[in-house]
Amino acid sequence: MTTTNALDFTRLDSVLKKTIHAVEGSKEQIFDIAESARIESEEIRDELESIKREVREIVDQTDELEHKFKSSRQRLVEVSRNFQRYGEEDIKKSYELASQIQVALSLSREKEANLRNRRDELERRLKGLAETLEKADNLMTQISVVLGFLTGDLGNLTSAMETAQQRQMLALQVIQAQEEERKRVARDIHDGPAQSMANIVIRSEIADRILAQGRVDDARAELKELKVTVRNTLAEVRKIIFDLRPMALDDLGIVPTLRKYVEDFGQRHQIASELVTLGTDERLPTTVEVVIFRLIQEALNNAAKHSKASQIQVKLEFLKDQVTVLVKDNGVGFDSLEKTEQPQFGIMGMKERINLLDGKLDLQSAKGQGTRIVFTIPIER
Numbered sequence: 001m002t003t004t005n006a007l008d009f010t011r012l013d014s015v016l017k018k019t020i021h022a023v024e025g026s027k028e029q030i031f032d033i034a035e036s037a038r039i040e041s042e043e044i045r046d047e048l049e050s051i052k053r054e055v056r057e058i059v060d061q062t063d064e065l066e067h068k069f070k071s072s073r074q075r076l077v078e079v080s081r082n083f084q085r086y087g088e089e090d091i092k093k094s095y096e097l098a099s100q101i102q103v104a105l106s107l108s109r110e111k112e113a114n115l116r117n118r119r120d121e122l123e124r125r126l127k128g129l130a131e132t133l134e135k136a137d138n139l140m141t142q143i144s145v146v147l148g149f150l151t152g153d154l155g156n157l158t159s160a161m162e163t164a165q166q167r168q169m170l171a172l173q174v175i176q177a178q179e180e181e182r183k184r185v186a187r188d189i190h191d192g193p194a195q196s197m198a199n200i201v202i203r204s205e206i207a208d209r210i211l212a213q214g215r216v217d218d219a220r221a222e223l224k225e226l227k228v229t230v231r232n233t234l235a236e237v238r239k240i241i242f243d244l245r246p247m248a249l250d251d252l253g254i255v256p257t258l259r260k261y262v263e264d265f266g267q268r269h270q271i272a273s274e275l276v277t278l279g280t281d282e283r284l285p286t287t288v289e290v291v292i293f294r295l296i297q298e299a300l301n302n303a304a305k306h307s308k309a310s311q312i313q314v315k316l317e318f319l320k321d322q323v324t325v326l327v328k329d330n331g332v333g334f335d336s337l338e339k340t341e342q343p344q345f346g347i348m349g350m351k352e353r354i355n356l357l358d359g360k361l362d363l364q365s366a367k368g369q370g371t372r373i374v375f376t377i378p379i380e381r
Contacts, residue, residue, distance in 0.1 A: 034136035196233035279318030307331025
């Protein structure tokens with residue numbers, strides 16, 4: 001029986017390696033497709049900006065030609081009506097000038113129409129590439145989840161098959177959460193600072209052209225708006241950095257960082273939130289401070305998503321050999337983790353973090369009576 005199991009595991013391991021190899025190959029192909037789409041998008045975006053500038057210039061040129069053509073036609077009518085005052089040579093010159101301007105106007109209109117068609121075509125292609133990129137990013141996330149699961153929990157088949165189903169699901173969800181977080185950060189940077197920086201480049205070019213034309217006041221106004229954009233971009237970058245890791249944790253410690261975070265959380269979600277500290281506030285080991293911050297962050301995020309609470313209190317107590325944290329809300333609560341629609345992953349992930357520091361977690365909730373989460377973490381002096 002043991003020999004049969006060993007043989008089965010060997011076959012399964014071989015199948016697993018082939019599967020991993022195939023999935024990795026697919027991931028590389030999708031990455032190449034996404035990279036090609038990104039490069040093409042950048043090229044199209046550059047060409048589109050150039051086309052837009054040409055359209056603006058040709059529109060101005062067409063308007064100017066239309067004005068000249070109108071003037072030349074009026075001149076031709078005037079010369080034709082007053083042939084006693086003007087000679088045949090004057091009439092000929094007026095007619096030739098009107099004809100030349102008419103030809104130039106026709107060519108300008110044709111060029112404008114071609115540029116507009118090209119612009120519309122590029123915008124459609126850019127939209128299609130954006131959809132392709134989004135699909136590729138989603139596939140990359142899903143494949144990364146699968147690869148992480150295959151190379152992680154399933155790397156050792158014997159232990160994986162003996163592991164509880166809940167722990168396997170947690171591992172999968174942790175990997176998925178990591179990939180989603182990376183995707184969120186990439187999206188935040190792309191939609192926020194990256195777009196703003198591109199806009200800053202364009203606005204600076206506009207300011208440069210305005211300044212070259214001698215319009216100093218207009219250039220100053222443009223630079224003033226540009227300064228506002230730079231400040232907003234800097235604020236977006238700082239927010240992204242804070243979400244990744246609050247720098248204040250290293251500089252100020254857990255209490256000032258939490259106080260600022262709880263205050264911002266309350267304003268962002270329109271929930272009355274307060275932080276209460278008991279005992280002597282002192283610096284804790286870096287690992288402990290990070291875990292405490294992430295646990296409270298997870299508890300508050302869960303409350304914001306699921307509790308429908310109007311009040312949340314965070315209580316942080318420093319004791320001689322441990323730190324105790326209480327997070328309670330007056331939300332809808334739930335009877336049990338099995339019956340609630342709230343994802344178990346949040347609580348399971350918190351338990352995993354606490355177990356790493358030999359801490360304990362206690363969750364109390366009832367329908368219509370809110371939720372209390374209490375966790376303690378031992379501190380070695």
